[in-house]
Amino acid sequence: MAEAESIIGTPDIPDAEGTAGDEAADRADDRGEETAPGRGKRRVMVLFVVAVFAYLIDLISKMLVVAKLEHHAPVEIFGDWLQLSAIRNAGAAFGIGEAYTVIFTCIAATVIVVIARLARKLYSLPWAIALGLLLGGALGNLTDRIFRAPGTFQGAVVDFIAPAHFAVFNLADSAICCGGVLIVILSFKGLDPDGTVHKD
Template sequence: MAEAERIIGTPDTPDAARPGQQRPGDDTSPQASARAGGPQEPATTERPRGRRRIAVLFAVAAFAYALDLVSKLVVVARLEHHAPIRLIGDWLQLEAIRNPGAAFGFGEAFTVIFTVIAAAVIVVITRLARKLYSLPWAIALGLLLGGALGNLTDRIFRSPGVFEGAVVDFIAPKHFAVFNLADSAIVCGGILIVLLSFRGLDPDGTVHKD
């Protein structure tokens, strides 16, 4: 009888485990399951979370870039070579000008240098996106990226030439430099980055205290 039980695989001892049962002393920890080649629980959700933050960054950048591009097309077609449009008396008006310098009209003699800087900023932000896990940082970097792309497009495609093109500015507050929506996006993104840094929030989502 014992020989027959051995041949068909039926245990003849009461403490032997039946299929699907756990025997005393069995190690069912995830580490043991991994050693045995069994199924493992997902270790982390960081990668999907990081992809969502990257999607937010590029969505914000695309929105800022599209808004800046459309506004400049409208200004060049409807406002350039025309009298300024007053929005709030003398305090705020729309006036189309061509700016060969940096944001807000600074540094007109260094157009090529500012073009190279803008291109470098775009590359740095794109590389930093791989380690991005913070939603506020994604929004801030998206604003910077969209603004940099908007002004870089002008410098590449507008006269007088490639990498020397003049940026279209049209928002003219009283007693202040004329600027555009790309400049506004860059400034807003920069301010947000400063605030996040003061709060100790890093792009990877960690919080540090000095």
């Protein structure tokens, strides 16, 4: 009899484990805890919201600059310390490497692909914000390089923020720099994109 019960009961063990797992997930939901897939989707959503916001702000600002400031005298914000002055930059951020426009275009495209791949295992909110800033900034400048003169993938980026004694830059450059600084800080703190913390 005991042998018959054990034989009959054996197939039910996985179901019992599955039921226990479901009950544990239900208890976690009742406590308001997020499962890993749910948390990951939320972080990816944050990444793309930040990226879209950074991209649109950069795009709108450049459209206004081209329409209102290009071929005009600089506009003083804080005297000579900060001006708005429209220029076309064929190089990287802050006017570096103007002879390598195509190379910088490829680098920007590569950065976008890498960020898209990282998004699949993203569970950290600070990393989502940092990567979103990088993605939005890279897309902003890449749009200029693809669609602006002198030609496709050789276009000059519109820069217009001109502090005294510093290179002229745009909002995409600012987003890239802020995202990069945040990534450095997160790396020093040992926080990985998947949400784990490591100590060297």
